[in-house]
Amino acid sequence: MFRKLLLATGIAAALLAPVAASAQDVKTRIIRFGYGLSESSNQGRAVKYFAEELSKRSGGKLKLKGFGDASLGSDIQMQNALIGGAQEMMVGSTATLVGIVKDFGVYDLPFLFNNEKEADAVLDGPFGEKLLKSLNDKGLVGLVYWENGFRNLTNSKRPITKLEDMGGIKLRVMQNPVYIDMFNRFGANAVPLAFSELFTAMETGTVDGQENPVTTIQSSKFYEVQKYLTISRHVYSPWIMLASKRWYDGLSADEKKILNEAAVASRDFERKDSREASAQSIAYLKEKGMQINELSPAELERMREMVKPAFDKYAADGGAEVLKDLQGAIAASRK
Template sequence: MNPIRRAVVAAAAVAALAAPLLASAQDIKPRLIRFGYGLNEQSNQGRAVKFFAEQVEKASGGKMRVRAIGAAALGPDTQMQQALIGGAQEMMVGSTATLVGITKEMALWDTPFLFNSAKEADVILDGPIGEKVKARLQDKGLVGLVYWENGFRNLTNSKRPVTKLEDLDGVKLRVMQNNVFLDSFRSLGANAVPMPFSELFSALETKAVDGQENPFNTILSSKFHEVQKYLTVTNHVYSPWIITVSKKWWDGLSPAEQKILMDAARASRDFERKDTREEAGRALAELKAKGMQINELSPAEAARMRDRLTRVNASIGVNVGMDLWNETQAALTKLRAA
């Protein structure tokens, strides 16, 4: 073999060896991912979006870049959802509760006292029932990747300590734009008003509303303690967040790119839940130190509230479908017996 021919053969051999590597590198194109969320950068949500962005950039060798846009700068959840459906935005994370207008099955997660613990939430959300509900987003133009923890929700207001049901009479309470929440708090006697989260702080500050309900983490990170005096530990519902992707955009990704996003989403879920639970563990003490007056409900009052709230359950079953409802109840019964 002459030297030139030898070099050509050697080069071909190298190329053949490198081929699979090259092919997979070509499967990952330069992409800019606009990832919107509603809380601020310093929140548990902001930290987890940052973690997700880092994972995606690392796994794609810097080709896929995530531009994290927090504090509802791209609009409240419902507006971002529409941008995803239309393909004007790639990704977001937000409450499942704001998706109910798009996918009615999401209302399952709004059921008061559905889960007794975060552990139960993890098992159901990450299991076949959570998958089934998530899959219903597909024909609406969205792809659901994973559930994160928003957390158990608690009540704050600026009027008076809520120690019994009657204390809620006439309290103007902001709720998420979701009928289960609206019905739940109306049935407790509050004057419930739906409002996007992005308008909440100033509504509390100007006393356009007296109160709201959210997990300890959010009460702290959104500085609601500056405009709310009283906090009642109610844990009335476990609220999930969900990462969603524009299906229009997702369908144009290669399997390698989709895998990078899915893997990063799973890793971010584990990071987020751990981080959120750690923060929730100390947030209550911090809120107290910042001047909030905190009370728990007596067992009798908690039972009265629970009774009122669970009256909405029958209508939730009808709305999400009795099969899904019964399957969930059966799974929880089994889980609690284990």
């Protein structure tokens, strides 16, 4: 009797197992996911959340391994690894994609977005989607945009209260012509450099300053090597989650669905978390000894005036259409 029961349960289990497995066409996969910031940053927290979502939605089969602190390489190196199929996924700045799809530089023009709400509407809407799609024939799949945030200036030389204070400051910028042009117009000496080399460059005095959202200034401990923080909010910077197209194309429809849905969930988590963290950062940085000032509306207006020709240059360099589309999308988000 007992043996019969055992046998029966065994048969039932054998019959059921393939049913459960075939309900979802999901293989066990290890996904190497690289990012530039530390594990404890807003970026690191969202990678962890994404890993958990993937695991939950795949019954533990899609196993994401996060590699922070650019341990798989800088943004640009990782993009190339994805294209070649040597790495599955990453998150990084849209600004460093300009070597692959030039139009991504449009997000870097200064003072486009007034607030996060406009950015969300434009990035998640048809404009942002179209740019994501443009990566497909370059070997990349753009999944979602996360928030890096509004960028602010730090430096070790002097407080920046007016444009002229930027004069001669060696300022690290992302490897992107829009940033180089913008900060040279402001009178700084723009030095393009990978994020992964930035801390050391500031520590050794190779550069005097940099610009990033307050969350990054906190999580990357830039306050240890930078005295002055100027709230300028000159650019709203997105992050973009990317997959290797070579790898992605080999996924089943079920796996793609899980990946896409978990990516959207991670985006919503990341934006909320980053915004909450951002609200705490200023007080934290002050406590760490940074001297903080806000640029006056009048100074911001002078900066806007001064960089107007950067827009004309961008349009003349082949960006006219994408710029017009973006400005249209932002205007629509304000209605």
